[in-house]
Amino acid sequence: MKEYTTVFVVDDDAAVRKSLVRLLKSADYIAESFASADEFLECWKKNPVPGCVLLDIQMPGLDGLQLQDKLQNSTDGIPIIFITGHGDIPSSVKAMKAGAVDFFPKPFNDEDLLQAIREAIHRDHQARNDRAGRTAVAERFSTLTPREREVLELVVRGMLNKHIAAALGASEKTIKIHRGRVMEKMRVRSVADLVRAADKIGI
């Protein structure tokens, strides 16, 4: 279960919840439902399985938008598809800006919803891959010496060896050695790869 992609349904309306779960299961998804955002959050934090969330905007207690905020701020995100009985424009704009995959006013077409779910799961997959890549780069980065990190930063800015040597007050030969170690430690073969890796970890 841990590794299966799951669609979470969060709605305070039991009937809506039940019907959505049923629809998702009919489309061969694994679905799980929660009556409130808090319940979902609690559960998901313990076990952040891949998937997406169908989230009702208006709910007692923590509402959809607030949950979105919380999820955005956490390291492990999950794509959100909003569903609403209202379809009011201000909350939908807000939701989309905050990165919602889609926004459906009730009642909605199943094909549209399933399309959005597929999209969301895809995003989650990508996000998870991204997150996984970043972690590897970061690990490699952490093996660099401080001098090597300095060199890396200057290399990704596109500086030549002799300029780096001048900037760091070292010989061009030394810089060449550091540069080679960085390339080796970061497991990249070209400067372009290095730049991409550095970008992943925000350098």
Added chain:
Amino acid sequence: MPPVRLKRWMKLFLILCFIILRCNGPYVGVAHAQGQPQTDLETKTILVLHAFEANVPVFVETDKGLSTTLESNGISGLNQFFESLNLRRNPSPEYRKLLVEQMRMQYGRRKLDVIVTMWPEALEFVLKDCRDIFPDVPILALYLPEGFGLPKTNRRIIEHSTKTDILGTFEIALKLVPGAKRVYVVSGIHEVDKMIENRARRELNRWETRLEFHYLSQMSFEDMLATISTAPPDSIILALVLAQDITGTSFTSVKVAQKLSQVSKAPVFGLLGAALGYGIVGGSLISFEAIGAKAGELVLQILRDSFSSPSVPNILDVPPAPMFDWRQLKRWNLSESALPKGSIVVNREFTFWDLKNYIIGALAFTLVQSLMILMLLAQKHRRQSAEESLRQKREELDQFFNVTLDLLCIANTAGYFLRLNPAWEKVLGYSREELMADRFFDFVHPDDLASTQEAVSKLVAQGELIHFENRYRCKDGSYRFLNWTAASVGEIIYAAARDMTERLEVETEARQRREELAHLARVAMMGELTASLAHEINQPLSAIMSNAQAAKRYLNAPTPDMGELKDIINDIVKEDTRAGEVVNRLRELLKKGKTEFESLDLNLIFKEVVGLLHSDAVIRDVKIDFELDPLLPLVRGDRIQLQQVALNLVMNAFEAMNESPRGERWVQIRTGLKDSQVLAAIADNGTGVITGDAEKVFQPFYTTKTQGLGMGLSISRSIIIRHQGRIWAENNPGGGTTFYFSLRVATDEQV
């Protein structure tokens, strides 16, 4: 005593009085004509001959008695002839011859039936001088002296002699004047005078030893008077008959009596009734009038039975009668008790004592009559003033009857109007004649006919009826609502009706306005709730949609899971019902309904209302707490109107918390029984709407909201008031406001 009974009593009393007075009064013996007039008597003719002058009392009196008797029996005065022969004054044969010729001329060709002569000279004249003039006529000869020898004749003559009652008169005189010592006898020298005096002397002879008798016939009348004037009071003056004194002067008994009475100091007694009243005390008197009357009767008998009939007597006897002059009795102070039995007393003057019965009777009568007159006057006055005030009252009532705007009528239980006031014509448009022509049931609306008939029966049974309503048809076919009050007496119904049509119309219109306003307020509230309500409907629709789509997918599978499909269908039905309920509630609230009272569970009303507000509460992040009494009794009310109140109060509570931080917004709805009324409270922890007068929030157009008319609470209050309940608001100690309303518990009957 009622006037009618008084009147009857008085009438009886008057009749009684009249009868008593008639019996005791002086009107006894009202004369009536006696006998039946004989037709054949009408043609009879009677000749009366007086020997002397016509004015001699004996003739006057006799004629009176005779004539009265004849006339009362049908013999007209025209057939009674009276002739005075004046033979005493004219004794010459020439006169007699002349007289005979006169008679011949007057009566020679006339058929006479009876001749009445008075005094012997008249009889002699007829028999001798006029024997060839009236040869066969029957004669009744009056006033013949006693022992008068009739001249030789073959004719039948009925004789009458005046038998004066000297002895009777004298004995009476002695009784009246018991101590008399002298008797003065007045007489004359006429043949009749002498004859009577002679008899007197014989008959009174036996008293001469005891009494001193003075016969005065040998004196002139003047000397007689002189002698009498010297007579002492213990004397008896006995006046016999004085036709002629010694000097040859003729006298009448009246004149003699008058003169004697004037001079005498002693009572004068006489023999002739003619003198009574002229100075004599009286005596056993010969009444000329009575003789005349008897003679009349005899004449009538002769005329009827024929002269030769054996029933006709030969002699007419008229006995004297004791007669007296009351004034003379008093003058001489003679005792009335000494008078013989059956005496006639003339000139009686009545003393008060004599009149006592009359006076007492008259006084009593006068008194009673006066009292009755007074009573009658008083009664009349009372009746008049009663009639006057009655008339005034009637006029007043008539005025009211005519001017009142209400419909007044008098009707009978048979169903007809008897009297109607003009208001009927104005209100219904018929003339009163038209209304009275038909039964009043004919004007009643067909739907009200049964109830009207029942009401009339009830009215007749109980005597009164109040606040009965029905509809009457106007002439133009429209109907007017009438509210009736009526009373019945016997078969008569008195009723007043008020035309309620306009008032009912106004009331209906006002109710419609209120309902319209409440409806508008509901529509406005629904407007505010649109988003929330859309959500409430979208939820089940969404569930249905998802379920349906899921089912579709399952059906595409090679082996569909039928159990799952069944569940799905069930859920679809359930959710559809749920959506339908929301729509129904919405439709109810938007409906323009008439007020309909039913028994309601207030808890349920709050739950339904909160159902509609669920989404709104979610959006507003308001937590709703229920604290409902599970044993709450039912209330009586209009479902929609009470829902409106509940909805309004809960929505107001929501609004009141717009400024409160999210997560701290709650509304508490409580119900319970307090003071045997159902109490509801809606509390919020908002800003608290009450500043100052808590009543102000219920006024129209009072609002703290930027949007809204401010009619919600005003309408809620009018709804609760029409449910005979109360609504009010209080600030909570910890902030926020609580709105309360109380309603009457439905009675068992209503439930």
